[in-house]
Amino acid sequence: MTTEVVETVDLPEAVYEELKGIVGQDNISREPAVLDTYAFQYIAELLTGHSYLGRPCAVVMPASTEEVQAIVRLCNRESIPYKAVSTGWGAYGGSPAPGILQLDLRRMNRILDIDTDNMIAVVEPYVVGATLQAEAFKLGLNCHIVGAGSNTSILASATSVMGQGTTGVSTGFSNRNLLGFEWVMPDGELLRVGCFEDSDEWFTGDGPGPSLRGIIRGFAGAFGGLGVFTKCAVKLYPWFGPSRIELTGVTPEYDVEMPKNHIAYLIAFPGWEEMKEFGNRVGEAEIAFSMCHNAPAPMIAAMMESNMAFYDLWKGGLAEHFKYSLEVVIAAQSEDELAFQEGVLRDIIRRTKGREIISSKNDLRYYVDLTLGLGRIVRQAGPMATLRTIPPLAQFMIKSLMAGKRPSMFAKTLYISLVKQHLNARGIFRFGGSFWTSMGALTSWDCCIENAKEGEQIKRKWIDEGVLMDDGAENAWGGLYESGCYGHLEELGVYDQSDPICVDHGIDFVVDTVEATINKHLAMSLNATGDPFHAWYSPHVMNYHDHVASIKEEFDRANLSDASVYINRSIVESLMKMIEDGGGNFNFREIMDLANDEFVQTGPGTETEELAG
Amino acid sequence: MLGKTLEDYEKDMTRCARCSLCKWPPLAQVKSIRYSQVCPAISKYNFHSYSGGGKMIIGLSKLRGRVDYSEEMLNVIYRCSVCGACDISCKYSRDLEPLEILHTLRATCVKDGVAPLPAHRPILDSMRNYDNVWQQPRKKKGSWAKKLDVKNAKEQPVDTLYFAGCTYSLRPEMQGIARTTVEVLQSAGVDLGILGEEELCCGSPAYTIGDEELFVENARKNIKALNSLGVRRVVTSCAGCFGVLKTKYPLVEPANFEVVNVTELLAELVEQGRLSFSRPLDRTITYHDPCHLGRQSETYKPWHGVERKVLNHLVIQDPPKEFNRGTYGVYEAPRKVLAALPGLELTEMERIREFSFCCGSGGGAKSAFPEFALATARERVDEAESTGAEMLVTACPWCESNLSEGIADAGSRLKSASIIELVSYALGGGELS
């Protein structure tokens, strides 16, 4: 047995007692075994080199806004850094430095209101996608759920982190869905944003009262670096489906009776260009409930019950057949509307040389299409190419039939996963244990495709180095939002967090992609969070760090709301200077390490004097 | 698994995504916010450490020497009914073994001498001293069957052995159910025998508390005794006995008999037309799937292999391993039996089958943390009430007893009953409360 040295920071006894008085003794802990379950986090190894972040000094579980306020005020009085989590998934919920006070908001778990007239839900932090959706469905409504999964907090997504999800083409993006919110600001003051000036309604975040959406989150969010959000209102959308989607069967494979007038498709294209065109046209036509791109590897994995089952199907070279593909769900209000949407979709498929790989509608159509598809290959590529194509397709068909899965069943699995966002861990975590992502900020759909092309090339290099799983290199994930007004495609890299080569080099692929986004003028990376990335990006994007740092400084003068994934001006500017001094020639990895070391040493809430000097 | 160490699971523990999926049913099965939780431990105690994933992290921290035993750490480990719901939800998406790790963590505590907890010791001592968990003299074990005309399987060859289990044999309020079981099965022409006072404890409490040595000793004695009888099958009406006989005994030694639960046997008898029901029940009921009859009753599939990586980092098992994911638990048999009873309407709860919410009594929770067991029962009773049913029916003495306490504590109008009581009533025997 090894003995890891754990750096700890203890809370003064009197402060601990005071916190206990606020939340009650059952809702506070400083037991190392309990604290470690907050320090252990997804992707912690990329920040600290092992599975844990810094160990918090204590965990508290407030049950109300008043308790949150009392805690934050106490932290300000005693200069204790703190950070809130809703469900607490991801290293950005903690800090690489030890000693933050972790607020776990699990006890704030109520849906306060679903206003059917105005299509608004008011929720507390521990309401997740699955629970809000279940309740909204009963009222003919639906909510936007992010691609992370329906196990994540609606509020965290709306107020603090990103917001992209697979139904975005019809349900928008989390920051756009945020209406009012209740905010315990970094100093403990309470601010309610919405229409509270004149009424008690959560009507809109953009006035007539003050709108601070851009301040509290912008695109990426403050990742817990700007106080604590205790309630928020989000926009809901119409749901033309049943009040409950009934599943049959037993885990790990559920079947679903497709709701009337809903169809799920997997549509493949000859290349990126056709896929781009299809996305734009479907967006314009406003017919899709969901439209997104999942690379073949996660898509097949999501359908299969184990890695072994996935591998059996995958090794036949299946991926080639739907490398350039989009998953589309249409969900119409009536048979007539369905017929219209189907008609439009087929027309766009035809114009963009698409091919319906599977649909939830019927199996016969699949076999006919397959035969026609093969016929096309014979005509276009000749008999030899056809012969090479048949084995993997036949293998897919035979294997899927042997596994008791008709093509329509795959499509139905696809349907539930797109609507309910429940299969993501299968599609990405099961392979090797973990993944990290890159590129993928919001941009035009055309630019998204350019991101994906570049991402694939960079991925290939790190696959060849043995750092990432060989998922076929193309593993872009994303889709279109608000009828195609914008989109996102991020590049996923799968790794094994128990393997030293991945821990040591997992971040390198991200670094390369960031570099590519700058050099090739692509959309920024999702990873433009945290000081090293700000230092790198900011000079290329109007020195935005200055604006973000000003927000942080203005709202959190004591710098106690842990900003390890948000911004620390002195670190960013010191790093920028180093980059400049090096004439732009620098090793980004070294800079990250330096920033991390410095941050871990000094801890959040402390000025980093050497660097600043 | 038996004889494993935390080292054996280091990779699994490291690969936990901390995604919290183990706190919910498989997400697509969430039907309301009210009944959306599946882990009793985190439902009551809230800290992440109480979830299945939390316990995996504690295992890793222990292995890496980051934490040392403390009272609170042991509380976290043992305030858990070992219901396995976390395991099913995690394995819906992952090839990990949360429940095995949870068990190994407990076994490590026992090996390190910090467990069993004081409240568990009398139970384990009773198993050692009296071969039952209720601290009763051995002789009493057969008293429940005194007035029955049933063969002693040690003395006469029988086709089927009824393994009554400690609770049905020794708890006065439960003994009637064991008698009814024998009567019903005999009425259908099953050639049945019992072991009476020579029946030993199945060993389940030792396993769940983590005392592997005691469990193995117990299981060996039992397998030897049962093998020597030459019976075709052993039928249990206690889900706890069933789960351990069926899934854990094969880890110890091969058995020459089949293990079935009484609900499976009843379903078979119904199908064969050997039970004919004449008395209508005229009731609406709801059915609680016991963990050890449902998700934790899959036949053990031995696997001795190694992890291998292909495509750089795709983790697979060589030879392929069949994970127990709860797919083949006994879910249909009890429902088939209920469906055959005249005048009975089954209205299902939201959390059923493989993602059933536990009654709260398992894993030594009831003896060590009665308030936790009761809170869990109250949660389940609330869900049962929400269906509008008059009766909460189950097929396990531990569930029945704990849920009855939950009903009483809640002042609920629900009645609790075991399936066999309904069957007996419909056959024209006995009365229902």
Ligand SMILES: Cc1cc2nc3c(=O)[nH]c(=O)nc-3n(C[C@H](O)[C@H](O)[C@H](O)COP(=O)(O)OP(=O)(O)OC[C@H]3O[C@@H](n4cnc5c(N)ncnc54)[C@H](O)[C@@H]3O)c2cc1C
């Ligand atoms: C595997 C994985 C995949 C992901 N994929 C996507 C994706 O496809 N699309 C997308 O938009 N996002 C994605 N994310 C990020 C995602 O947005 C968040 O994980 C999620 O929406 C937030 O919910 P949560 O419950 O996970 O939040 P938490 O993990 O609780 O918190 C996330 C962050 O928000 C802060 N925070 C949470 N609650 C509060 C609060 N009440 N007040 C102040 N700060 C708070 C935390 O400090 C933390 O920095 C992914 C994350 C993971 C781990």
Ligand code: SF4
């Ligand atoms: S045990 Fe499984 S479900 Fe639970 S947090 Fe870990 S990976 Fe997720």
Ligand code: SF4
């Ligand atoms: S076994 Fe049951 S009680 Fe224990 S952690 Fe898993 S789900 Fe929770």
